[in-house]
Amino acid sequence: MSKPTPISGFPEWTPAQRMIEQYVLDRIRHTFELYGFAPLETRAVEPLDQLLRKGETSKEVYVIRRLQADADAPGGDDQLGLHFDLTVPFARYVLENAGRLQFPFRRYQIQKVWRGERPQEGRYREFVQADIDIVDRDALAPHHEAEMPLVIGDALRSLPIPPVRIQVNNRKICEGFYRGVGLTDTEAALRAVDKLDKIGPAKVAELLAQTAGASEAQAKACLALAEISAPDASFADAVRALGVSDPLLDSGVEELVAVVETAAAHSPGLCVADLRIARGLDYYTGTVYETQLLGYERFGSICSGGRYDNLASSGAARFPGVGISIGVTRLLGLLFGAEALSVSRSVPTCVLVAVTAEELRPASNRVAEALRSRGIPTEVSPSAAKFGKQIRYAERRGIPYVWFPGEDGDEVKDIRSGEQVGAAAGEWTPPRADLTPLVS
Secondary structure, three states, rough: OOOOOOOOOOOOOOOHHHHHHHHHHHHHHHHHOOOEEEOOOOOOEEHHHHHHHOOOOOOOOOOOOOOOOOOOOOOOHEEEEEOOHHHHHHHHHHHHHHHHHOOEEEEEEEEEEEEOOOOEEEEEEEEEEEEEEOOOOOOOOOOOHHHHHHHHHHHHHHOOOOOEEEEEHHHHHHHHHHHHOOOOOOHHHHHHHOHHHHHHHHHHHHHHHHHHHHHHHHHHHHHHHHHOEEEEOOOHHHHHOOOOOOOOHHHHHHHHHHHHHHHHHHHHOOOEEOOOOOOOOOOOOOOEEEEEEEOOHHOOOEEEEEEEEEOEEEEOOEOOEEEEEEHHHHHHHHHHOOOOOOEEEEEEEEEOOOOOOHHHHHHHHHHHHHHHHOOEEEEEEOOOOHHHHHHHHHHHHHEEEEEOOOOOOOOEEEEOOOEEEEEEOOOOOOOOOHHOOOOO
C-alpha cells in the first residue's frame, strides 16, 4: 500500500488539538444551555431541491449517490446532498415536526457540515458548526434578534481566545434604502455590497450598475450607506443624514438600534453597527451578524447569521426565525495555525500506575480501578520495565503522576517536582488543576 496523503479541506486534528476542540465545544454547549436552548441533531443529507432553493450555493453542495446502483431499489438517492449549513435542515425539521414543538422553539445544533469551496487557511470542506436558532409560529418578536449577540458573546468570552467584535446590520435598512433611492432589484444590490471587503468600492459600484441597474448617483448613495459604522445608536443619525426615506428603512433602523443598545447594556463594546454587512444568502430578512476575531480580521467572520422570515414556510404555515452559527473548525484552525492555543498535556491521563512485575499486573489494575471509580483518569503501564523507563513513558505522554504499588504501602510521585508521598487509592486526590488537561 502506498503512503496515504491528506485530502485538502478535511482536517484531522492531533489528540491534543482534539482535546482543545472538545473543551471548546463543551463550553459553547454549556452557554447555549444556560440560555435555554435545547439540543438537536438533524440528518446529514437533505433533498437537493431543499438545499438549492435559497441562496447561491449550487457550486458548494456535495451530491450523494451510491457507487453501485441497486436496480430493485426505488430511485431518489441521486437527488440528495450533504448539508452545507445547519439552518436549512433545521427549517425543514421545524416544518416536519411543528405539531410536536412548543413555540417559540429554541434549539442548538453542534454538527459537521460539508461545503465544496476552495480550501484555504481557516476554510474547510468538512467542518463543525455550533448553531442556535429561535423560531416562532406566524410572528417572531424583534427582541430575539437582540438576544443572539448576548449568547454568542458569552459563549466566546468563556473560551481562551482573543476578544471578538460582532458586526450587526439589518437587511431592512439596506433594502429600504435601495428602494428609497429608486433601485428595484434590491437582492442584486445586496449581493453586490456584500462583496465590498473582497473587491473594494470601485468594483462594487461597477457591479451595482451591471447587476442592479444602478446609476452613478445611486451607486454612490449605496456606498455611502455601507460606510456608516458606529458602536452605538448614533448610526441612525448618520443614516437619516443621507436624506433617503422609506418605511422599511425606518423599521430596520429601529430594530437595529434595539440590538445595539441591548448588547451595549449587556457587554459594552461587543457589538458595532456596520452597514456594509449584508450576508449573501437570500433568505435573510432582518438583522444580520458577522463576528471578527480581533487580530485575525483578515480571515473574515468566524460567526455569522441573521433573521429569516420565509425559510421555514409551506403554504399557510410560516415559522420565522433568527439564528447564528459559530464556525468552530474555522476558529480553531486559525488559532492552531498561529499556535495560539495549547493544552497542558497531550492525553487525559492524570495517573500512570506502574507495574512491578507482569505477574503483579492485577494489583496495578485494582489500583487503577479504584482511582477511576473516583473520577481520576488513570492508565496502567504497558510494561513492567524498570521504574525509570516507566517514569520516562509518563513524561513523554505528559502524565503528571506515577503510582507505585508496594507490599508495605503504595506511593505516588509527582514527576514534575520529584515529590513522592504515601497514598491510598481510595483516598488520594490530585490537585484540581491536574485532574484534567488545562486549555490556554
